[in-house]
Amino acid sequence: MSSYKINAFTYALIVALGGFIFGLDAALISGTVKFITEEFNLNSMQLGIVVGSPSIGVLLALFFTGSACNSLGRRKTLQIIASLYLISAIASALAPSYWSLVAARFLGGLAFSSISVASMYIGEIAPPQWRGKLVSMTQINIVLGLSAAYFINYSIIQLTSSDAAWVTSLGIKQYTWRWMLGSEIVPAFLWLILLFFIPRSPSWLVYNGKTEEAKNTLRKIIPEAEINVQIEEMIQSMQSGNQDQSLVSQLKQIFSKPMRNTFIIAMTIAIAQQATGINAILFYAPTVFEQIGGGTDAAFVQSIWVGLTSIVFTVLGLVLVDKLGRRPLIIWGMAWIILSLGICFYGFKTARYTLTPTSITELTSINNAERLQTIAGKEYGSDIEFKKALEESLGEADARKYSSQLIQKAADINAVLILFGILSFIAAFHFSVGPVMWVLFSEIFPIAIRGIAIPFFTLITSIVSMLVQVFFPEQLATMGISYTLLFYAITVAIGLVILYYYLIETKNMTIEEIQLKLQKK
Structure with missing residues (x-):
């Protein structure tokens, strides 16, 4: 492997570790649901708020993420985000009351914008032929974080049945959910330290008129002969856009006629990705599996299977995204999701x-x-x-x-059928729309507005995610599990029809070539 490729993969991996922290932060709460419900005597809506509070936090953060990325740079913004994860993990583990826990998790939600910023940064340092794989590394790390969270939760649950002196002295039985949430502290701190070793984005440097520094960064990730060509393409991409760099002007450009196809693709996939109900399954995994009738211990074990399935199929998607292309993975993956949710609906409906x-x-x-x-x-x-x-x-x-x-x-209940349907759904999501949405976001926006566009559409997907998380307990209480899953399937089907007509193939194309193809379409 060449030194260029080693550097590109190293920088991408460091930034993508933010996905691991995101996955860890998001899924650790799944193991605490029962404990915090009992400790704070929560109803279904209060539970939805504490689980979904990070998604509420990210809504606020994404209003400022684009401006921060443009003014401070991608690297500095990522360092601030890592600090927020660390502070949130400490505050969550020590939270003395329900509202202090909500506030701590809300603070962590401010850091959930790490996914959009990571996709932006990696898309800007990755050569076109590697972009799909490198951007997908964030999704790999998300599912690794999810899996780690399920394993940590299961391990802590097992320790609560132990009479070992060290288990008692550490208060693991008494503070089960606090140990679960506190396990995020160490990886969040390590990620913050590693972010000081990555270079600034070459696209951001060109955007701010620092062309020579951009060339120095590019020398680390591509051959010398390609540097001037890359710089020239970045400059042309900026010049083809609106030269007014104000926030309002860039937002107007997102809604402009030349960006219409891009807008439809981005808006549809931003809604459809979270309308699958993926975060209802991941964040409430033990709760969902308890509906099958296996009990609490079995639910935690089955949650680990969710994590392992996520890893296997995310890796498979990572391997194939630059071979099969983005469009086939999205279209067939969404059809697979609908089929899987249909299986789950039938299994629960006949129980x-x-x-x-x-x-x-x-x-x-x-x-x-x-x-x-x-x-x-x-x-x-x-x-x-x-x-x-x-x-x-x-x-x-x-x-x-x-x-x-x-x-x-x-x-x-046909537990085997439902378990198969849930794992099939998890596999379909992580093979397709889960990682590929971020690949598309890193590709389909011109340099002149990507600092605003990616956070803007991440805001859309975060709003949908927040609604899913907050209202899932209420949906379980009012609609039941079967019709909740059917609702997700119908929503995804609508998104599939729209993307079938508008989504283009972008593999092996530069960001500038993608813009031309979208405008011609």
Whole structure:
């Protein structure tokens, strides 16, 4: 491997580590849901707020990310983001109350813009033939972070059943969820240190008139003979755009007629990626798996399978994105997602829930379990009907506390089919629209406006993500798991139709060539 390629991969890997922190931060909360619900006595909306508060935070951050990227530079912005992750992890682990936990996670959400900035930076230092792979490294790190979070949560849960002296002395049993959230501190600190070793983006340097410094950076990642050509293409790309560099002017250009096709592609994929419901599955993984009836321990084990599936298919997508192209992965991947969600819908829709008198007598851990005798032997056709019956028998607090255990006893459900559908959905997302959206974002915007455009469309996808996370517990309580998944499938199908007609192929093309192709279309 040439020194140019080694340098490009090294810089991309360091920046892409932000994806690992993002995945870790996002998924660690999945293991804490049960514990923080009990400790702070949360209802479904309060739970949705604490889980979704980072997505609310990123909405605010993305209003300033574009300006920060243009004025401070991509590297400095990434360093600020890493600092926010670190502060948030410490504050979350030490949070004394519900609202302080929401505030700490909101602060971490300000750092969730790391994904858009990382894609921007990597897209600007990557040679065209490697761009797909290098930008996709962020997604690889996201799923590694997700997997690490599930494994950490499972390990901490296992430690709570240990009587070892060091487990007791560290308060792991007493502060289970705090240890889960605090595990992010070390990797966040390491990422912050590594970001001081990457160069500034050559596109940003040209954008700010620092051409010689841009050439010095390019000498590290491409041969000398190609440097002047690259610089000239960057200058032409800037000159072809609006020379007014104000925020308002760049936003107007995003909505202008020459950018119409780009706008439709970016807006559609920004909405469709999160409308799949991916973050409902990832951030509430144990909660979703408890609906299958396996109990809490089984739910944490199955969450690890989600992480492993994510890794395998993200790597596969990374290998194929520059061979098969962006369009086939997006189109066929979204069709695969719809099919997978359909399988899950069928599995949950055909489930039945019945508590027998015998099973009720076995529930010795529930205080006054005889309260359930009023629903003994009755069959319920959906999870929502069964949960309502539990609330009537036990009251809202106890029904929420023991729901996992009761579903395990009552569910007559095709767990294998549903588990297959969920893992198939995870595979489809991470093989296609998950990583490829960020590849497209790094390619389809001209240099003159990309510092604003990428954060703008990341803001759109973050709004959808926030809505999914905040309202998922409420959807479970009002629509049930089956119709919630069907809603996601229908939304993705609408996005698929639009992208089928508008999405172009961009593999092996320079950013400037992509602009010409989009404008001609």
